[in-house]
Amino acid sequence: MEIILTHEQADFDALASLLGAYLLDDRAVPVLPRRLNRNVRAFLTLYGLEFPFIEAQDLPKKKIDRITLVDTQSLITVKGVHSKTEVYVIDHHALRVDTPAEWHVTTEDIGATSTLLVELLQTRDLHLSIHQATLLLLGIYEDTGQLTYSRTTPRDVRAAAYLLDQGASLQILQDYINHPLSHTQQAIYDQARQTIETHSIHGNTVMVGWADARHTDEELSTIVHKLRDLLDPDALFLLVDTGGGTQLIARATSDQVDVGAVAEHYGGGGHPRAAAALIREQDARQVGEDLVEVLPKFVHPAITVAEIMSRRPQLLAPDTPVRKVAQLMQRYGYEGYPVVNEGELVGLLTRRAVDRTMGHKLNLTARDVMDAGQVTISPDAPLEKLQQVMMDSGWGQVPVVVDGEIIGIVTRTDLIKTLTPQQSQGGRQNLAQKLEESLPPARLSLLRAVAEQAQQTQTALYIVGGFVRDLLLDRPSLDFDLVVEGDAIALGRALVEKYGGRTTTHRRFGTAKWQIEAIRPSLAKALSQEFNHPVQAEAFPETLDLVSARREFYTHPTALPTVERGSIKLDLHRRDFTINTLALRLDGTHYGDLHDYWGGLADLSAGLVRVLHSLSFVDDPTRILRAVRFEQRFGYQIEARTLELLVNALPLLDRVSGDRLRHELNTILQEPNWSQMIQRMASLGVLKSIHPEIPWDAAAEERVRTAMQAQTPDSWGVPFVRDGYPLPIALSYLAWLLPVETRQAQDICTRLKVPGWLADTLQAAHHTLQRQAEIMAASPYQAVTILEEIPPLALFVVHILTTDASLRQKIETYFVDWQHIKPVTTGHDLRAREIPPGPHYQFILDALRSAWLEGTINSQDEEKQLLEKLIDDYKHKR
Numbered sequence: 001m002e003i004i005l006t007h008e009q010a011d012f013d014a015l016a017s018l019l020g021a022y023l024l025d026d027r028a029v030p031v032l033p034r035r036l037n038r039n040v041r042a043f044l045t046l047y048g049l050e051f052p053f054i055e056a057q058d059l060p061k062k063k064i065d066r067i068t069l070v071d072t073q074s075l076i077t078v079k080g081v082h083s084k085t086e087v088y089v090i091d092h093h094a095l096r097v098d099t100p101a102e103w104h105v106t107t108e109d110i111g112a113t114s115t116l117l118v119e120l121l122q123t124r125d126l127h128l129s130i131h132q133a134t135l136l137l138l139g140i141y142e143d144t145g146q147l148t149y150s151r152t153t154p155r156d157v158r159a160a161a162y163l164l165d166q167g168a169s170l171q172i173l174q175d176y177i178n179h180p181l182s183h184t185q186q187a188i189y190d191q192a193r194q195t196i197e198t199h200s201i202h203g204n205t206v207m208v209g210w211a212d213a214r215h216t217d218e219e220l221s222t223i224v225h226k227l228r229d230l231l232d233p234d235a236l237f238l239l240v241d242t243g244g245g246t247q248l249i250a251r252a253t254s255d256q257v258d259v260g261a262v263a264e265h266y267g268g269g270g271h272p273r274a275a276a277a278l279i280r281e282q283d284a285r286q287v288g289e290d291l292v293e294v295l296p297k298f299v300h301p302a303i304t305v306a307e308i309m310s311r312r313p314q315l316l317a318p319d320t321p322v323r324k325v326a327q328l329m330q331r332y333g334y335e336g337y338p339v340v341n342e343g344e345l346v347g348l349l350t351r352r353a354v355d356r357t358m359g360h361k362l363n364l365t366a367r368d369v370m371d372a373g374q375v376t377i378s379p380d381a382p383l384e385k386l387q388q389v390m391m392d393s394g395w396g397q398v399p400v401v402v403d404g405e406i407i408g409i410v411t412r413t414d415l416i417k418t419l420t421p422q423q424s425q426g427g428r429q430n431l432a433q434k435l436e437e438s439l440p441p442a443r444l445s446l447l448r449a450v451a452e453q454a455q456q457t458q459t460a461l462y463i464v465g466g467f468v469r470d471l472l473l474d475r476p477s478l479d480f481d482l483v484v485e486g487d488a489i490a491l492g493r494a495l496v497e498k499y500g501g502r503t504t505t506h507r508r509f510g511t512a513k514w515q516i517e518a519i520r521p522s523l524a525k526a527l528s529q530e531f532n533h534p535v536q537a538e539a540f541p542e543t544l545d546l547v548s549a550r551r552e553f554y555t556h557p558t559a560l561p562t563v564e565r566g567s568i569k570l571d572l573h574r575r576d577f578t579i580n581t582l583a584l585r586l587d588g589t590h591y592g593d594l595h596d597y598w599g600g601l602a603d604l605s606a607g608l609v610r611v612l613h614s615l616s617f618v619d620d621p622t623r624i625l626r627a628v629r630f631e632q633r634f635g636y637q638i639e640a641r642t643l644e645l646l647v648n649a650l651p652l653l654d655r656v657s658g659d660r661l662r663h664e665l666n667t668i669l670q671e672p673n674w675s676q677m678i679q680r681m682a683s684l685g686v687l688k689s690i691h692p693e694i695p696w697d698a699a700a701e702e703r704v705r706t707a708m709q710a711q712t713p714d715s716w717g718v719p720f721v722r723d724g725y726p727l728p729i730a731l732s733y734l735a736w737l738l739p740v741e742t743r744q745a746q747d748i749c750t751r752l753k754v755p756g757w758l759a760d761t762l763q764a765a766h767h768t769l770q771r772q773a774e775i776m777a778a779s780p781y782q783a784v785t786i787l788e789e790i791p792p793l794a795l796f797v798v799h800i801l802t803t804d805a806s807l808r809q810k811i812e813t814y815f816v817d818w819q820h821i822k823p824v825t826t827g828h829d830l831r832a833r834e835i836p837p838g839p840h841y842q843f844i845l846d847a848l849r850s851a852w853l854e855g856t857i858n859s860q861d862e863e864k865q866l867l868e869k870l871i872d873d874y875k876h877k878r
Contacts, residue, residue: 016139020117432592
């Protein structure tokens with residue numbers, strides 16, 4: 001015989017799971033537990049005949065070969081079980097450590113076990129009756145708080161939608177989800193209400209209550225639900241004396257309190273938002289005293305306003321013209337400004353008010369159109385308080401005040417990003433260990449030295465951007481991007497004073513470059529002593545850049561940004577993509593804390609390249625090329641809205657300087673996935689937007705790949721680097737553009753501001769191909785005369801790309817042999833023969849070289865004989 005079981009004190013998810021398992025295998029008998037929640041009993045009283053459930057005492061006296069256990073991992077005692085009985089578990093709770101290893105367990109981290117079974121039913125394409133669909137929907141709704149608990153997943157919602165399609169009744173559901181309390185439950189409710197004590201733990205409101213239910217076996221979880229809905233704490237713990245011991249029932253409304261972990265501490269279990277435990281050896285009051293002691297271990301500090309606010313906000317005087325405010329909003333993208341009169345907050349000026357004023361072309365001031373009032377919040381207030389302030393006031397930007405001084409501003413957007421599950425909560429993850437495991441000792445010691453100096457000067461120090469991104473992707477870099485929330489120049493000078501070296505500063509941008517190269521030995525010695533481990537001097541970089549946190553605005557599309565001092569949050573917001581907005585704080589107790597204000601961690605996990613705002617590509621169209629580079633480098637996707645914005649901004653590439661575009665292309669050509677990047681740019685229309693004649697196809701890719709892989713002997717005279725261009729990059733441009741018609745190729749070089757020598761080399765390579773027939777028909781001396789006027793790099797690119805083996809051989813012969821053939825005779829020899837200098841020197845020497853190249857002379861004696869003849873001819877002509 002096969003049976004289906006669930007846990008005692010069954011709720012609707014347990015009952016619905018019994019039904020779901022039966023519908024999947026009608027050979028198994030669904031057995032009701034001895035105790036049911038009151039609303040579940042009420043439902044079965046009315047609709048029980050519609051279902052195949054049986055009581056445990058009605059089970060046939062047969063041997064049980066298989067048990068399917070749903071919505072639990074605890075097996076009740078049943079007659080007929082033997083040593084070979086197989087147990088299969090279907091549950092949505094985490095796997096318990098005491099679950100027998102021989103059991104077959106299926107667990108999924110979703111809102112309800114019913115969801116798992118409904119998904120399986122969908123694959124069978126079974127038709128459900130109204131009552132069957134309603135019970136399954138009750139199971140999902142009860143365990144997900146009617147799809148509102150944070151544990152709810154898209155799968156739960158899809159399963160609920162399927163059941164509604166099957167005819168589930170929302171009217172029946174409402175009757176039993178919000179079931180009224182019985183008289184006995186009401187008495188327990190009243191007692192618990194009077195005994196509840198409120199505790200503030202790490203900024204969270206936690207309530208603990210006590211009640212006596214030894215005189216009844218009424219279901220208690222409904223009482224806790226009612227109390228939670230009435231009192232709205234972050235977490236509620238009800239401790240109830242029962243005949244079997246103290247029943248702990250817990251509910252949470254905040255992710256900061258994991259009631260499941262608390263219940264597990266007492267031998268029970270459940271979810272982070274709903275859990276229970278039975279403690280047999282202590283009464284409720286004793287458990288309550290112990291609970292208050294252990295709760296701080298399980299309660300996370302609440303996120304406060306200080307963690308999400310922007311510091312040092314811009315403030316407006318009441319007489320500030322609205323026209324000027326509109327310009328500020330355009331520059332910085334702010335949605336509102338506090339209005340302050342003589343240090344006192346008098347109102348808030350919002351973008352909506354500014355836009356309406358500008359739309360009506362009214363010449364008004366901030367005082368005329370602001371929302372008057374003094375709505376503020378303190379930096380240590382929890383987010384729930386902030387949410388309430390915004391709801392009560394209607395203000396979407398709330399000034400943060402300490403002792404009457406506005407120190408920051410927190411916005412509705414800040415709140416939404418923090419509360420949205422997909423977004424990371426700044427400062428909640430620490431990567432100190434990962435950082436120390438990834439960096440070599442010298443670099444890590446240098447970083448710690450700067451961090452300690454920052455701490456001494458009470459300066460916040462961050463390592464930001466691509467370094468943090470790559471650290472999280474387990475591909476750490478050695479390139480540091482250090483941002484100082486304060487004065488980077490002062491920090492740089494403090495480092496020089498302590499360790500030596502010198503700084504190069506740029507006051508406008510607040511940057512300091514610490515020159516380390518000259519002090520490497522002394523710095524290594526100092527850090528070795530300071531951190532008590534050997535440090536290799538040669539492992540230090542030549543310089544270390546320190547940058548003051550700043551904010552940027554663009555006066556017009558494609559312009560370079562104007563910068564001003566700002567916070568780390570604003571500094572990160574000026575970056576290109578969310579995955580590059582991550583920061584690690586390094587000073588003091590904050591060492592290793594991850595700050596993610598703009599959703600970078602979520603996009604990194606999802607593999608998305610996303611801009612921070614809709615004008616990102618308008619502000620800087622070169623981000624178009626960077627978006628493609630990051631997408632192809634990491635195997636990510638450009639997020640859908642970002643891709644739409646990218647395509648819309650393509651015409652703006654025409655207004656970007658060639659230097660900036662070429663810099664981006666140079667970077668791409670040095671990437672391992674360069675070909676995929678250029679192909680992606682071609683498919684998006686990026687190349688055509690830069691210049692309509694830039695080609696890209698399979699042949700172009702093959703040419704560039706061949707050029708990048710080409711090896712040249714040193715004797716050929718081809719420079720490996722020129723003006724900062726490595727040979728593979730120079731060859732890439734030449735190979736890419738070689739088939740393009742000469743005039744168009746020069747236009748492309750002009751657009752990209754390709755260095756003059758490289759543009760001239762491309763033109764020379766074109767001319768070489770145009771003279772191919774002439775070169776092939778030329779004698780050795782004639783060929784040398786032509787080829788030695790062509791830059792070696794131009795000849796080399798023709799050599800590696802031409803399909804004409806004869807031309808390739810001729811160029812190779814020139815490099816290897818012909819260019820080195822010269823006559824023994826020199827101009828000094830001719831002067832010694834008393835031949836006056838003049839054009840005839842070159843004529844004689846060329847004649848001698850030609851004879852060698854053409855093979856008419858093959859020795860020095862033969863050269864001397866020819867020289868005598870040439871001299872005689874010269875004298876005869878005179």
